[in-house]
Amino acid sequence: MNFATFKKSKIRKSYSDIIFSFFIASVFILGYHLDKNSNLTFSSVSDEESAPHKGSAMKFGFPLDSVYIQEDVIKKNEIFSNILNLNGLSPNLILSIENEAKEIFNFRNIKAGSKYHIIKKSECDDTPIAFVYEPDKFTYLVCDLRDNIKVDLVEHDVEVCEEVAYGSIDGSLWQSLGKIGVDNSIIDKMEEALSTSVDFYHIQKGDEFKLIFEKKYINGEYIGLGNLLAASYSTDNNTSYSINYKSKDFDGFLDFEGRPARKTFLKAPVKFSRISSNFNLRRFHPIKGKTIPHLGTDYAAPYGTEIRSVADGIVTAAAYGSGNGKFVKVKHDKVYETQYLHMSRFAKGIRPGTRVKQGQTIGYVGATGLATGPHVCFRFWKNGRQVNHLKEKMPAPQTLPQSQLGNYFEVRDKMLVRLQKIGHNYPHQDMAGKVANP
Ligand SMILES: [Zn+2]
Structure with missing residues (x-):
């Protein structure tokens, strides 16, 4: 808009x-x-x-008080040339119309259930002066037959x-x-x-x-x-x-x-996810069966969900590790780096040296490496140490x-x-x- x-x-x-x-x-x-x-x-x-109802005096560019518009719906297996023929158009005229329209619309692509309108001077008039086909909600095709054949694909006012x-x-x-x-x-x-x-x-x-x-x-x-x-x-x-x-x-x-x-940093690397495990220095590891610090925040999300970089930066690693699975690491500035583990796959073009924007998809949720189910283990590095990003005071962006x-x-x-x-x-x-x- x-x-x-x-x-x-x-x-x-x-x-x-x-x-x-x-x-x-x-x-x-x-x-x-x-x-x-x-x-x-x-x-x-x-x-x-x-x-709102707008311009009630005109429809499809025709003044409603001086034309008759008959609305119908394309039925299954119906052919447009047959419809036009039944409405009084000669096969020759139909051929010319199809020819005229071919740059804009192929009449073989009509869909059952779509609306069309036959426009006449009056209800008892046999010869249409135009017809309209509505391929979707947003546009309509007008074939004006009044002088030369004129075909137009028009966008509805929104x-x-x-x-x-x-x-x-x-x-x-x-x-x-x-x-x-x-x-x-x-x-x-x-x-x-x-x-x-x-x-x-x-x-x-x-x-x-x-x-x-x-x-x-x-x-x-x-x-x-x-x-x-x-x-x-x-x-x-x-x-x-x-x-x-x-x-x-x-x-x-x-x-x-x-x-x-x-x-400066998005709060989470995946949308519509839930935290399945918090940053915790004394976590009991579900696979290894002993207390091992959890230096990241786990976001559970369906397999294949897009993982986005939480800030602008440069990819420093897109690799596989036996524990981390497929992971990507992004360097944002002198202080901060982020890392995204257990991906099912990397996004196209993500490799060391690639520049990424905040919110850009860098990979997809999976369960590679040591993982019990599909999730991203999100690691937030500050000056080379892993910290809990949810407890960090992030630098605020500048006002206008x-x-x-x-x-x-x-x-x-x-x-x-x-x-x-x-x-x-x-x-x-x-x-x-x-x-x-x-
Ligand atoms: Zn984790």
């Missing part, structure tokens, strides 16, 4: 915030979940009156609406969110937005999160998530904020003070330059007001809260 649309929907949003109380009837709960084991609630209300969601936690956030079928990409974005300030591996019962995000619609039909615009996460004694900010020089998430969410902070704070403050309203202005939250804490 471009910045102009962002501004537009923001303005529309604040207006609908003001008049929200008049639209209570149209509020709907998008997702709600109560699980006896996890007690996680997740709710989402439409922040918008309803999915309407972006904003929604809010919030929840409180008692248990594992990722597992529970997965269970209730929330689009994984919003979890992903939330993790990215808040990763500087929230340790998602140590979330506490009662923690609360709030999200403002976009949903995309075509002709009123939901087609997917857009951007996460703002997020907050509250623990007992602290609330962290993350605001999506776009300017000439920056595009991404910033925290309250204007520091990029991209921190002073000259840009003023603009950011304006955007931030508007979003903070909206985040703070969530749970006060939205009446159904009381309901969710009651159900969640019986």
Whole structure:
């Protein structure tokens, strides 16, 4: 989405915030979940009156008041030339149309279940003036037969609406969110937005999160998530904020003070994983059967899950060791190195000397070497010694330059007001809260 649309929907949003109380009837709960084991609630209300309908006077570029559009669906084994023939087009004309369209679309690739539309001047007219085929949700093919045959593949207008969601936690956030079928990409974005300030591996019962995000619609039909615009996460004694900010020089998430969410080190080398064994100097080793210090943090994840470098750096080893299995070691600067053990395989191009970016996939989860199941043993080296990365105070990233902070704070403050309203202005939250804490 471009910045102009962002501004537009923001303005529309604040207006609908003001008049929200008049639209209570149209509020709907998008997702709600109560699980006896996890007690996680997740709710989402439409922040918008309803999915928009745009340009009702035109359809596929034709004025609705002067044409008749007959909609149908391609049936199994149906051939497009037959459909057109049955609708009054001569075999010669059909051949010319196929010829004209061949650069754009092959009519042999029509799919059963896809929609098509025959467009006539009026219902009783026999000769179509055009027809439209919809290969997917995002585009439609128009064959205009009025003068010369004209074939065009057109993209639908995508309407972006904003929604809010919030929840409180008692248990594992990722597992529970997965269970209730929330689009994984919003979890992903939330993790990215808040990763500087929230340790998602140590979330506490009662923690609360709030999200403002976009949903995309075509002709009123939901087609997917857009951007996460703002997020907050509250623990007992602290609330962290993350605001999506776009300017000439920056595009991404910033925290309250204007520091990029991209921190110097990611908290974990795999997404959606759980810690199966902590850094522990007196651990009883399950395979060797004796006390051996565990100098890493184990993240259990399914076989083949992507392992990412936690920071920019240069690969210093991509090798096999009998205990470590396949492992990669990355040097980040003079002080820090990280190491990732038990991989099933390395990512393409990962070898000593390769430069890697933060978040780049360097290998895949496995159980090579001494491992009881698929996991990454993550080793964090500081000045040549292995330390517990979860206890380390990592260097904080720099804020935006002073000259840009003023603009950011304006955007931030508007979003903070909206985040703070969530749970006060939205009446159904009381309901969710009651159900969640019986
Ligand atoms: Zn380990």
